[in-house]
Amino acid sequence: MAQRREFRWPQPLEGDEPRIWYGGDYNPDQWPEEVWDDDIRLMTKAGVNLVSVGIFSWAKIEPREGEYDFDWLDRIIDKLGHAGIAVDLASATASPPMWLTQAHPEVLWQDYRGDVCQPGARQHWRPTSPVFREYALTLCRAMAEHYKDNPYVVAWHVGNEYGCHNRFDYSDDAQRAFQEWCRERYGTIEAVNDAWGTAFWAQRMNDFSEIVPPRFIGDGNFMNPGKLLDFKRFSSDALKTFYIAERDLLAEITPGRPLTTNFMVSAAGTGLDYDDWGNEVDFVSNDHYFTPGESHLDEMAYSASLTDGIARKNPWFLMENSTGAVNWRRINYRKEPGQLVRDALVHLSMGADAICYFQWRQSKAGAEKFHTAMVPHAGEDSQDFRDVCELGADLRLLADEGLIGTRLAKSKVAVVFDYESQWATEHTATPTQNVHHWTEPLDWFRALADRGVTADVVPIRGDWDTYDTVVLPSVYLLDEANSGRVRDYVKRGGRLIATYYTGIADEKDHIWLGGYPGSIRDVVGVRIEEFAPLGDDHDGTLDHLDLTNGTVAHDFADWITSVAPGARVLASYRADPWTGMDGVPAITVNDYGDGRAAYVGCRLGRDGIAASLPDLLAALGVDAADETDGAGDVLRVERVADDGTAAFTFLFNRTHHPVTVPLDEDATLLVASLAGATDDGAAVTIAPNGVAVARR
Template sequence: MSKRREHRWPQPLKGSQARIWYGGDYNPDQWPESVWDEDVELMQKAGVNLVSLGIFSWAKIEPEEGVYDFDWLDRIIDKLGKAGIATDLASATASPPLWLTQAHPEVLWKDYRGDTCWPGARQHWRPTSPIFREYALNLCRKMAEHYKDNPYVVAWHVGNEYGCHNRFDYSDDAMRAFQKWCKKRYKTIDAVNEAWGTAFWAQHMNDFSEIIPPRFIGDGNFMNPGKLLDFKRFSSDALKEFYIAERDVLAEITPGRPLTTNFMVSASGTGLDYDDWGNEVDFVSNDHYFTPGDQHFDELAYSASLTDGIARKDPWFQMEHSTSAVNWRPINYRVEPGALVRDSLAQVAMGADAICYFQWRQSKAGAEKWHSSMVPHAGPDSQIFRDVCELGADLDRLSDAGVLGTRLAKSKVAIVFDYESQWATEHTATPTQKVHHWTEPLDWFRAFADNGITADVVPVRSDWDTYEIAVLPCVYLLSADTSRRVREYVANGGKLFVTYYTGLADERDHVWLGGYPGSIRDVVGVRVEEFAPMGDDFPGALDQLNLDNGTVAHDFADVITSTADTARVLASYQADPWTGLNGVPAIVVNEYGDGKTAYVGCRLGREGLAKSLPQVFDALGIESFPERGGVLRVERGDGEHRFAFLFNRTHETHGVPVEGEVLVASLAQVSGDTLSISPNGAAVVKLQ
């Protein structure tokens, strides 16, 4: 991994005070100029102080090759800037114009069957195309030269959601780039053969020229898992290399202006290695869209915490989310009343110093016309716009109070997330297709919240081993180095939770031998000989297992055949004799060095984990936490200020003691010494 860039944050316009940035994507080129003045007036009413411009405007900026039209963009940037609204200016390279792809169809990416992705949507370009790179970098150069001295442009928005639609390309350009990537990583073809286990199925290669992308191999066949894992790494790196090329052109011409690109961090958003990408931006930005249903708030808080972990607790930028419904799900649910304000305050609580939406004004035509916005089709006389104005006032109040620049307080608990473990568990030949890495960290986050604990979600490369308590949830890949960190963490007094599906293989997806979890068996004090996956796809198959602590396991269980002398079984299976699982340990605590571990050998889900945690806490010597499972509490602070953010994560009203000065109360009110928070409500309290 490269050295992390110094954190640089967009500075306020000259004569303005630093505030929490607030606004969204703005597409004035979709509207006649007669609408622009109304937009600016409404932005001022809502408290908007920043918009992102030009993200999909390449065809408007360069209508034909070598012909540039900056006049319209100049006019709107000037109009906004004079109204006190800054511009986060895009490189405009997210989607190429039709004249380019017509002249150079070889820039279009190809799928694994070799079919071309034709223009008609967006991101129809391949990151390894030298032709596309030439055109894109030329546009970056023209943009930077034209706007290098513009006082209203405070940041560069490089590209947009890299890999959202072109994560994988199987073209010959990609093939040649993949060969070079493998040569750089492994140096020799023999090392590639060893890493990919090519002795299996006669896949031995004699030269790097024999490496091809994981193209179509026939329906129902199984791709080499080591090759597929490396292709996912390569694809993340190929897009990152393209981003870096754009970034460096812009930075060379405008060295004083910070640069970012919008990640897509969410519980299931695992396409690119965003922790790796976090090294390459001046400040981390994220696009997040809510999950409908009972996970809505918890998944949002989880994702915001992971974004904070990727940012290493530097301030980060919420670049996109939605005021209500999105347009790309089969059923596009609206947000519940109050959630617009609550969700944004939750992102601030988790370290965001900027809150922006897609988009400012809802489109009347095009593929995203049914995607909600800050000004909906109904216009400003709407509940959405009134909520947008309420949020703007809340953010202004928090800026005045000193929230800006404080950091998310470090939790006692770190839940570890690993992009590469997710990629490895996606292979089609694994013990079960019902288990992937990404779901387990979210279940643990929710289970801790049910027990009054707001955990930090952190990448595996981060400093998780400096926390009092850490969780390795289905971290399928454990390298020798990470295994060493685990060993040292526990030996030095750490308290570690480890689950099934953790440490099954090394970073090459080679199984650790001798019983699972191979590289840390002695640390957790168990030895697993085989697995007992569960399901209902065959009549009479085992579909669940009861535990003697009153919980139920689904989908997966380890067959633990022995435990260490230093271990104690906390829960076992209650099963029919024919299963061979009756009395088999399910939850085991172990002493190792000065620390302790708890091994959870089955999938208990959020409910089962929440019910099991108090007993495990007691066994590990973890002090109890306040019982406030219905309200998530988050702190931000620095040496001068401390703030508590309180969020109702249920559909019931909850009362909590008033801790200090209530700054913001959305669907919440104070009655005596009690702060009553209604469903979807939130409050921010100044503690000092």
């Protein structure tokens, strides 16, 4: 396991008290200088104390090769610093200038058909290009030397959203780097042949020079799954290697300044292995944009919890979110009243000690001109800016009351997420294209919340085996080490819930033989001979299965053919006899060592999981779910001090009607956005999109 860098957090400007960092991306180079003073006036009014500067400013900083213009950047940083606003300074390498790509078109990435990504947007560079790396590091050196003693720069913002647009590159540079990556990972070409199963379809290779990226192989054909999985690993590593080169140069020149880069952690944001990347930053930072519709709050809480897991419960930095609509969806929905403040406090509750937005002032030109900002097109006299000011006041109050220094309290339940299992389930030759890993952890998180349980979302490399109860939701890849962790965890008394499509293959995507789930079959106490995918794309196919507990399975079911002697069947299928599924076990629980393991052999969805949880947890001997009426109406999150001297309770309304929640006797209501205490002060009533924060 990779060594994690020592945690280091941006420190306040000299003479200032520690605060929750608050601000956003600031692009003064998009505006005439007469706007700058007004920006700082409004930042002061809103309580902004940090902005990220220079993220897309390479062409402004180095207008021609070797010619640097720092004057404008010096002036704005000086203005900000004198106003008490710290700077998170970018390395500015995210988007190369036109003069560079015209002189060196070989730095442009290529897609799997060989087409070149032309300049005209951003991230049109290939991470394995030695030419681009030289230019980028030259800029990093110039930036670091110029700002190494600047007292207003509190952190380095290295690159920006690596892999957002250049995750995959299939160029000759990438081919050479992929060959070397395989050499380092496997040592011999025979080990690569074994990992990729090249005996199939005569793909055996004699030398590392025969390794090529998974380029276009013809429409409707199937790429080697082992190669494709490794290329996704390589692509994450290639971008990480580029980031590390920037980071190390900046750190060498400015050793006292913490460094980060902004991840894109979300339920569906699985492009890079952000848990692996978490080893390489001084503090974790994340960009998160809301999912419109009914999953808005839950998906945000899930993603924030996963970010906290990647940060290993150290404070983390919300580097970007939106005050309202974004610009990049087919339909860019606005936020509802109250959601600007509530959404920020969701991230704060889950361990963020910084709340920032893209961006400070809404652009009047360019591709993101319709992306909302802290200062919208409507200006200061707008509801968004009033909400921005309200949030700034809330953050100041919470800091004054001691929130800084607290962490997200550890839940009793961990829901495990694995980037590589998601990558493996994306292959085009699987039992069903309707099932991938990432949806199942989110469903379990939401179903547990429906039962009054706020789970922690923990990466597969994290400490999930220290929790009272663990959910392994469609964790398709389980290598020997993690299979051993599962076995040891349950054996010593842990309570495990494993679902369909878990423990199917090892880290090479080689199937564990002998019946599914091969690597933990003894733990869960079931043996599956065949999958039974469900769908309606052909007339007469089985599109669902009813369970004896009243729930319904869709998309996927296991054909469980034997159950361990000591295992109990909690629910079975009801189906026509000709289907072969009537009476087949669907949910089981098995004693193993001092612990118990449940197995859910089908996709029940959020509602089906929530309905099954009471019996499931009871069979496991777990007292976790709250069965009182309305237990799932409120998402309850706690931050606690390590020494137990302070605890902050965040209460979020998950419904579209007002909810009244009792307050602890010793609790003081601090923040009430679309909420208010009852007349007796013993409870708080929270409106839709509302939040209340109490300290005890």
